[in-house]
Amino acid sequence: MVYNITLYLSLSICVFGLMYRIFRWFSLSIGPDVEGESAAGRMRTACKTMLRFFFSRRILNFLKIFFVDSLFQTRLFQTSKARWLFHILLFHAFVLLVFMHAMDDQITRVLFSEYESTLNPFMFLRNLFGILVLLGVVFFILRRIRQKPFQKATNRTDLAAILILSSILLSGFLLEAVQIFSSPIFDEMVLEYMRTDDPEETAPLESYWAKEYGVVFPKAVDIGQPERISAGQMIHEENCASCHSRPESAFVSYPLSIHMRSFARALNSIRADIWLHYFHFIICFIGLAYLPFSKFFHMISIPLNLMIRNGESRPEEDDPNNAVKRSIGMDACTHCGVCSLHCSVMPIYRVTGNPNVLPSEKLLSVKKIASGKPPDKTGWTAVSDGNFACTDCFRCTKVCPSGIHLHDLWQASKKELERRDHGKSDQLIRKRSASQWEGLFEKYDIPGSPDPDDLLLRNMAPETFSACVQCTVCSNVCPVVSLPVSLSSPEITPQQVMNLLRLDMKELAMGSRMVWDCMTCYMCQEHCPQGIRVADILYELRNMGADRLQKVRLMESVSSEKKADSDSASERNKK
Amino acid sequence: MKFLFFAGCKIENYLKQYETSSRAVLNELGVELIDMELNCCGYPIRHQNMVASILSAARNLAVASKLHLDILTPCKCCFGNLKYAISRLREDAEVRKKINLFLEKEGLFWEEGVQVKHLLSVLYHDIGLNAIRTRIKNPIQGLKIAPHYGCHALRPSRVVQFDNPLAPTLFEELVEVTGAETVSWSRRLECCGNPLWERNNSLSLYMMQKKLENAQDAGADFICVACTYCQIQFDQVRASQPQNTHYGLPSILYPQLLGLSMGLERDVLMIEKNVIDSQHLTRYCRSYHQGVNEQRSKGGKNG
Ligand code: SF4
Numbered sequence: 001m002v003y004n005i006t007l008y009l010s011l012s013i014c015v016f017g018l019m020y021r022i023f024r025w026f027s028l029s030i031g032p033d034v035e036g037e038s039a040a041g042r043m044r045t046a047c048k049t050m051l052r053f054f055f056s057r058r059i060l061n062f063l064k065i066f067f068v069d070s071l072f073q074t075r076l077f078q079t080s081k082a083r084w085l086f087h088i089l090l091f092h093a094f095v096l097l098v099f100m101h102a103m104d105d106q107i108t109r110v111l112f113s114e115y116e117s118t119l120n121p122f123m124f125l126r127n128l129f130g131i132l133v134l135l136g137v138v139f140f141i142l143r144r145i146r147q148k149p150f151q152k153a154t155n156r157t158d159l160a161a162i163l164i165l166s167s168i169l170l171s172g173f174l175l176e177a178v179q180i181f182s183s184p185i186f187d188e189m190v191l192e193y194m195r196t197d198d199p200e201e202t203a204p205l206e207s208y209w210a211k212e213y214g215v216v217f218p219k220a221v222d223i224g225q226p227e228r229i230s231a232g233q234m235i236h237e238e239n240c241a242s243c244h245s246r247p248e249s250a251f252v253s254y255p256l257s258i259h260m261r262s263f264a265r266a267l268n269s270i271r272a273d274i275w276l277h278y279f280h281f282i283i284c285f286i287g288l289a290y291l292p293f294s295k296f297f298h299m300i301s302i303p304l305n306l307m308i309r310n311g312e313s314r315p316e317e318d319d320p321n322n323a324v325k326r327s328i329g330m331d332a333c334t335h336c337g338v339c340s341l342h343c344s345v346m347p348i349y350r351v352t353g354n355p356n357v358l359p360s361e362k363l364l365s366v367k368k369i370a371s372g373k374p375p376d377k378t379g380w381t382a383v384s385d386g387n388f389a390c391t392d393c394f395r396c397t398k399v400c401p402s403g404i405h406l407h408d409l410w411q412a413s414k415k416e417l418e419r420r421d422h423g424k425s426d427q428l429i430r431k432r433s434a435s436q437w438e439g440l441f442e443k444y445d446i447p448g449s450p451d452p453d454d455l456l457l458r459n460m461a462p463e464t465f466s467a468c469v470q471c472t473v474c475s476n477v478c479p480v481v482s483l484p485v486s487l488s489s490p491e492i493t494p495q496q497v498m499n500l501l502r503l504d505m506k507e508l509a510m511g512s513r514m515v516w517d518c519m520t521c522y523m524c525q526e527h528c529p530q531g532i533r534v535a536d537i538l539y540e541l542r543n544m545g546a547d548r549l550q551k552v553r554l555m556e557s558v559s560s561e562k563k564a565d566s567d568s569a570s571e572r573n574k575k
Numbered sequence: 576m577k578f579l580f581f582a583g584c585k586i587e588n589y590l591k592q593y594e595t596s597s598r599a600v601l602n603e604l605g606v607e608l609i610d611m612e613l614n615c616c617g618y619p620i621r622h623q624n625m626v627a628s629i630l631s632a633a634r635n636l637a638v639a640s641k642l643h644l645d646i647l648t649p650c651k652c653c654f655g656n657l658k659y660a661i662s663r664l665r666e667d668a669e670v671r672k673k674i675n676l677f678l679e680k681e682g683l684f685w686e687e688g689v690q691v692k693h694l695l696s697v698l699y700h701d702i703g704l705n706a707i708r709t710r711i712k713n714p715i716q717g718l719k720i721a722p723h724y725g726c727h728a729l730r731p732s733r734v735v736q737f738d739n740p741l742a743p744t745l746f747e748e749l750v751e752v753t754g755a756e757t758v759s760w761s762r763r764l765e766c767c768g769n770p771l772w773e774r775n776n777s778l779s780l781y782m783m784q785k786k787l788e789n790a791q792d793a794g795a796d797f798i799c800v801a802c803t804y805c806q807i808q809f810d811q812v813r814a815s816q817p818q819n820t821h822y823g824l825p826s827i828l829y830p831q832l833l834g835l836s837m838g839l840e841r842d843v844l845m846i847e848k849n850v851i852d853s854q855h856l857t858r859y860c861r862s863y864h865q866g867v868n869e870q871r872s873k874g875g876k877n878g
Pocket residue numbers: 339342343344345357358359389390391392393394395396397406407
């Protein structure tokens with residue numbers, strides 16, 4: 001009863017969850033190129049493409065991808081042999097456990113008429129598969145602990161997956177161990193198969209099972225008399241042997257049960273076997289219901305992603321299915337962190353601590369934006385900084401074991417951010433004039449004095465620019481200064497920037513065109529007769545400006561939220 | 576001669592021909608390149624966060640120092656930033672301390688020692704014009720070349736020490752060794768405009784346009800560059816702009832030019848991968864390859 005209710009409940013949650021996840025492939029949207037497409041339209045296009053596909057020869061390639069890349073996980077093999085080995089053992093052992101053990105009545109019994117869960121090879125295999133899965137889980141936990149970047153990056157979804165999988169396995173082994181020494185189960189079986197509960201008759205069998213099968217009875221059983229044991233053995237062979245292999249074949253649960261023997265009586269008296277049985281199947285059903293929302297969904301999304309990508313190295317720009325392909329790609333991420341380990345800009349993460357620099361974390365934020373929500377607590381500024389720190393090196397795309405076309409995703413997300421006014425600092429700084437920025441820097445009370453801990457600011461110490469004699473050589477050689485007016489030449493020149501610094505008006509310089517349009521050609525610095533590091537100073541003004549800009553953006557978003565809050569509050573008050 | 580090869584982030588996916596031609600030329604001249612997975616040189620983030628930029632560079636330097644190798648890079652921006660980071664690390668004990676604190680977590684450490692060299696400086700200083708000259712099988716004839724220096728290799732000279740910043744000759748000499756003629760043009764030391772690409776595109780294009788006009792007025796058939804970003808600018812960015820019409824003045828990568836004159840295979844030079852190609856280069860290559868094949872077949876008969 002309880003079993004059936006939980007089974008159907010979790011099955012239906014699972015089915016609805018799957019439908020929800022699949023529907024999301026058609027509703028997520030990232031990148032201006034796919035903006036405004038309706039979910040229905042996307043579904044139609046996808047169906048058409050699929051139909052056409054089934055009648056083309058490319059379907060053969062599909063099958064190859066399914067068998068070679070999905071079942072044997074060749075991409076993972078290329079990433080790391082050890083991970084591949086553990087993952088492939090874990091995956092195949094788990095699948096076999098589901099088919100052979102969880103669905104034994106539907107599958108195993110049909111295939112093998114003599115099937116009994118306590119008979120070999122089934123008992124042995126169940127232990128073998130169980131321990132393989134458990135080893136895999138331990139391997140992945142250790143990997144997360146040992147590899148530095150993952151400690152922080154491990155999130156709730158990762159933990160939930162590890163927790164559920166290990167609870168299923170551990171409770172399974174515990175259950176079997178408790179069943180081995182359970183005298184109540186023994187009594188039930190005797191009643192059912194020997195059809196007696198006469199202690200006289202069952203006593204030899206008790207002795208035999210206590211000695212050979214590890215059952216622990218409430219009262220001590222005599223196992224010292226050979227005649228009694230052999231009498232028990234005869235009864236055993238007549239009634240029990242055909243369904244019971246020796247318990248040692250359960251090579252994990254049996255040693256476990258031996259170790260637990262000192263608590264056996266207590267556990268038997270509270271029927272721990274029944275409790276554990278409930279626990280075991282309920283946790284399995286929780287896993288089933290959670291599957292579409294968990295990491296395990298990658299069992300579906302990865303093969304699908306590999307197949308739709310079909311080995312293409314760069315997606316076609318005008319592919320009408322790009323939106324759906326991108327969404328399936330985002331769903332295929334297992335948060336394994338391999339991309340981040342190889343990311344070319346990892347040192348930026350080390351310094352700034354902005355997780356959005358790392359592709360595995362950036363993907364989570366991008367997915368959030370794609371579903372129409374604002375990014376996590378890290379906020380738009382961090383997401384934008386992380387996205388624009390990427391150098392397009394393609395490494396993440398190459399190493400991703402799920403075959404996600406990350407580069408295409410980053411191209412789309414950068415455009416999306418620009419469209420939403422969260423572009424690069426360069427783009428934002430041009431929206432206001434230098435004096436407007438100066439006002440903002442002051443309004444939000446951003447300290448103008450250099451942070452002493454900030455090692456950059458050494459170049460900005462007064463002695464670096466105080467020697468400037470305002471000779472204008474730097475401005476004369478600067479290619480940006482000599483621009484025609486039509487290209488909106490900068491309002492001030494490098495020499496004037498130096499003058500602003502001498503007047504202690506850094507904030508005004510920081511937002512100026514000259515600072516942000518500098519080509520970094522170092523002509524000025526090379527030619528300055530006073531040896532002033534003009535271009536280096538402009539670099540630092542950009543650094544400081546970017547930093548201030550970040551703060552202004554944070555403050556502005558906070559104050560606009562506050563404003564929205566107080567607006568809605570005053571609305572309510574009026575009513 | 577052995578170097579740790581620092582390709583830079585863009586080369587593999589945006590300018591493969593630069594990598595293959597550089598490798599081929601260096602291989603021919605007896606330079607061994609060691610490959611390792613390195614990270615970004617720190618140049619792009621330098622606008623935003625100097626510490627992150629120096630750490631990026633220092634990490635690569637520390638890896639090289641662990642391997643006891645000097646670095647060779649074909650990209651002038653990578654070269655410039657790695658050099659810049661060294662100068663900051665060398666001059667400022669506090670920077671050094673802070674960076675080494677980060678590096679220690681990975682078992683790395685920065686200390687003075689690793690040299691960073693650009694492809695051109697290795698060719699010029701470590702191999703030498705004479706050694707190169709002996710390898711020239713097919714001197715380039717009848718092509719006028721405008722060598723473009725690239726800012727980040729040349730300046731700030733105190734930091735990069737590449738050549739005389741006001742009157743450099745290194746690149747001209749290297750071009751002339753291939754048999755080609757160089758033209759003198761007034762904007763040869765100026766910026767290609769790429770540092771502003773995707774930051775201020777109209778300005779970036781304007782700078783490039785000015786240079787192209789100037790080189791064409793000087794009578795050049797080609798611009799020659801030795802930097803990933805310069806070539807991306809002169810070739811790919813230009814080709815993406817319908818208004819920029821100086822298509823008669825394509826840009827060629829130096830190792831492609833040198834490789835041609837050394838008689839290297841077409842499939843490693845990959846000249847056809849340059850987006851903007853001019854008729855005469857294609858023609859030149861064709862007749863050149865016919866020449867190579869004829870010589871080969873003759874050589875084969877003799878042997
Ligand atoms: S493409 Fe960007 S995110 Fe991916 S590895 Fe390179 S720098 Fe990191």
